[in-house]
Amino acid sequence: MHNRLIVVSNRVPLPSADGVSLGGLVSALLPSLEAMGSTMWFGWSGQTASAPASVLWSTPHRVSARGVEYVTVDLTEREVHGYYEEYGNRVLWPLLHGLVQHMAPEAAASYEVYRAVNQRFARALRPLLRPDDLVWVHDYHLIPLGAELRQLGWHGRTGYFQHTPIPSVEAWSQLPQGVVLADLFSAYDLIGVQTDRDRVNLGDILISEDTAARVAAYPISIDAEHFREFTKASAGSAVPVEWPDAEMVYFGVERLDYTKGIPQRLEAFERALISAPEMQEGARFVQWAAPSRTGVPEYQAEREAIEAAAERLNARFDDPPLEIDFEAYPAEAVAPALEQADVCVVSSVADGMNLVAKEFAAVHSADHPGVLVMSDMCGAAEELTDALIYPADDVDAMSAAMREAYFMPLAERRRRAASLREVVDRHTSRDWLHEFVSDLREVLPRTRVAATYVGPHHGTPDRRGVTPAPRTARAR
Numbered sequence: 001m002h003n004r005l006i007v008v009s010n011r012v013p014l015p016s017a018d019g020v021s022l023g024g025l026v027s028a029l030l031p032s033l034e035a036m037g038s039t040m041w042f043g044w045s046g047q048t049a050s051a052p053a054s055v056l057w058s059t060p061h062r063v064s065a066r067g068v069e070y071v072t073v074d075l076t077e078r079e080v081h082g083y084y085e086e087y088g089n090r091v092l093w094p095l096l097h098g099l100v101q102h103m104a105p106e107a108a109a110s111y112e113v114y115r116a117v118n119q120r121f122a123r124a125l126r127p128l129l130r131p132d133d134l135v136w137v138h139d140y141h142l143i144p145l146g147a148e149l150r151q152l153g154w155h156g157r158t159g160y161f162q163h164t165p166i167p168s169v170e171a172w173s174q175l176p177q178g179v180v181l182a183d184l185f186s187a188y189d190l191i192g193v194q195t196d197r198d199r200v201n202l203g204d205i206l207i208s209e210d211t212a213a214r215v216a217a218y219p220i221s222i223d224a225e226h227f228r229e230f231t232k233a234s235a236g237s238a239v240p241v242e243w244p245d246a247e248m249v250y251f252g253v254e255r256l257d258y259t260k261g262i263p264q265r266l267e268a269f270e271r272a273l274i275s276a277p278e279m280q281e282g283a284r285f286v287q288w289a290a291p292s293r294t295g296v297p298e299y300q301a302e303r304e305a306i307e308a309a310a311e312r313l314n315a316r317f318d319d320p321p322l323e324i325d326f327e328a329y330p331a332e333a334v335a336p337a338l339e340q341a342d343v344c345v346v347s348s349v350a351d352g353m354n355l356v357a358k359e360f361a362a363v364h365s366a367d368h369p370g371v372l373v374m375s376d377m378c379g380a381a382e383e384l385t386d387a388l389i390y391p392a393d394d395v396d397a398m399s400a401a402m403r404e405a406y407f408m409p410l411a412e413r414r415r416r417a418a419s420l421r422e423v424v425d426r427h428t429s430r431d432w433l434h435e436f437v438s439d440l441r442e443v444l445p446r447t448r449v450a451a452t453y454v455g456p457h458h459g460t461p462d463r464r465g466v467t468p469a470p471r472t473a474r475a476r
Contacts, residue, residue: 003134003157003441004038008125010084010141012043012072015065030068031223032430037067042125045072048080060124073124075117082113084141089296091175092140097259097350098167100174102298108176115144122148131156134440137188139163146187159190159440161218164352165379166198172205179207186211189443192218192436194352194379214443218436219383220353224362224424230335231363239337241325247282248406251341253334253356255292256326258302261347261375261392262289263309266322268347268398270313273321276403283406284321286341290328338370339363343405346374349392353379357387361420369417371405373398383427386419 013026033039045061051074061072075083086107094102122145129135129149135158137145146158172178182205185191193199196217203212243249250269254260266287273279289306293299303326314320329337334356338344344360357372357380364370374381375392388404390397 003132004040004130005033005036005437006125006129006133006135007033007039007041007138008121008135008142008145009041009043009138010088011046012041012070014045014070014072015063015068031226032433033068034066039067040069040071040128042071042128043073043121045074047074048077049074050076052076058124060128071125071128073121079113079117082110083117085293085296086110087114088141089293090298093164094258094298095171095175096140096162096164096167098165098171099259099349100171102258103174104298111177118142118144119148121145122152125149126152126154129154129156134437135159136161136437136440143181144184147184150187157189157440157443158187159192159436160185160188161192161436162198162202162352163194163220165195165350165377166193166201166205167350168201169204178205183207189214190436190440191215194219195382197382198352198379216439218432219379219427220355220432221424221427221429222355222358222362223429224358224421227331227335227359227362230332231339239340240329240333241286241323243337243340244284244286244323246284248279248284248342249340250283250285250343250345250402250405251287251337252285252345252347253288253329253337254290254346256289256299256303256306257292258298259349259351260289261349262287262302263305264349264395264398265345265347266306266309266313268395269321269345269402270316271396271399272402272406273317275399276406279403279406280317280319280321284323286337287322287324288329288334288337289324289326291326335359335363339368341370343371343373343402345398345402346372346378346380347392347398348375348378351375351378351380355380357384358424361417361424364417365421366414366418369410369413371408371413371416372420373401373405383423384420386416 013030033041063070087110090104090107094100121142126149133156135149135156137158137160139162146160149158172182175181185206186208191202191214193202193215194217199215199217202215206212252262252265256262269285273283287310291303310322310324313322338360341360344357346354346357348354357374357378360370360372361384372384372387374384374387374389375398376389377392381387381389388401390401
């Protein structure tokens with residue numbers, strides 16, 4: 001690695017005495033970042049403070065561990081509320097998943113706070129950058145960051161990766177600031193998305209054809225071998241809750257979020273039990289739903305919907321078939337649970353990738369087969385084609401897939417499990433990281449007459465003097 005990599009994300013995994021607290025994507029990527037030996041990870045510390053914003057942002061916290069320098073800033077309560085809770089979680093999150101009915105119109109007024117936080121991120125980061133650094137910005141919280149850095153005179157290679165799905169242009173048009181945000185992508189030299197579907201959708205949304213040509217699909221993955229280690233460690237070998245003694249255990253595990261389709265999943269299982277009485281004796285469902293964004297009204301309503309669906313399902317049968325747990329468990333507990341599950345149900349209404357599907361595939365094999373039931377709106381469905389894939393908006397089709405999993409012959413389960421495991425072993429999170437960074441390094445330098453200037457925060461942006469060199473990003 002000849003260039004220092006600067007990773008910028010909303011939250012930063014701060015190191016502790018025992019190392020960084022690992023989980024999800026961080027546990028998969030961090031070994032690669034440490035191996036590079038010259039990496040900075042910049043972003044919000046996750047902490048709030050009462051000092052004025054100008055004070056908080058003037059002195060970032062810096063700590064180094066195993067070749068990675070972690071640089072963080074605190075936010076004020078007002079910034080967390082406006083930037084993260086309101087505009088991030090109540091406007092952009094539902095919009096990007098195409099669920100415009102969940103957008104909160106009143107939260108769009110927090111756009112100014114969202115932009116102000118991105119501007120201060122840029123002001124805190126810019127003095128730390130060297131001319132040959134590669135800056136890699138992650139996800140929707142920070143769409144404006146590239147443009148803010150350009151305005152401060154940063155000319156270096158800057159990439160962006162979108163972890164969520166990209167909605168249709170019709171859904172995007174419901175965003176009051178949609179034109180402005182679309183134009184802000186022009187500050188990036190390379191834009192990564194999860195799937196070809198996302199690449200096409202973002203190309204339709206972007207104002208500039210040159211910017212659209214810089215979009216490429218880089219499907220994210222996991223470190224499968226590393227994840228399997230969690231099933232072998234003695235401390236994490238036991239599932240932390242009582243596991244049903246049943247012929248076939250169905251399992252769902254994710255954050256409690258309305259994008260995950262958990263109420264529909266429970267309804268589909270209920271229909272499967274009714275239509276296939278044999279399953280009433282042999283099938284049980286375990287659902288883990290970790291509380292998320294508990295202060296957001298839409299998430300409170302989703303928990304109520306899940307609890308109502310769970311109560312209805314268990315009341316329908318003499319022997320309640322569902323065990324539901326609203327606790328958050330670490331990878332050390334999730335991995336053995338996925339390994340013990342016979343069927344994993346991933347029912348996302350929309351999802352960028354859904355790494356749980358790949359984690360389930362990683363811990364099963366021809367010798368220990370499991371069946372993956374997955375909606376076609378999960379990004380992983382483009383790769384894990386030997387899952388039982390159903391249309392995301394069809395509860396009957398999901399129920400039919402659950403029945404198919406129950407009655408599937410052993411030879412078929414083994415064939416599918418071996419195929420899914422091969423996919424996740426063949427392309428890992430390390431491959432994903434190195435492919436994006438290598439492509440960013442090879443991007444043709446773009447001549448900039450002046451730094452990108454983004455004008456008023458509403459309406460059409462005023463752009464001055466950006467002269468890009470034409471290039472075509474690889475479509476994967």
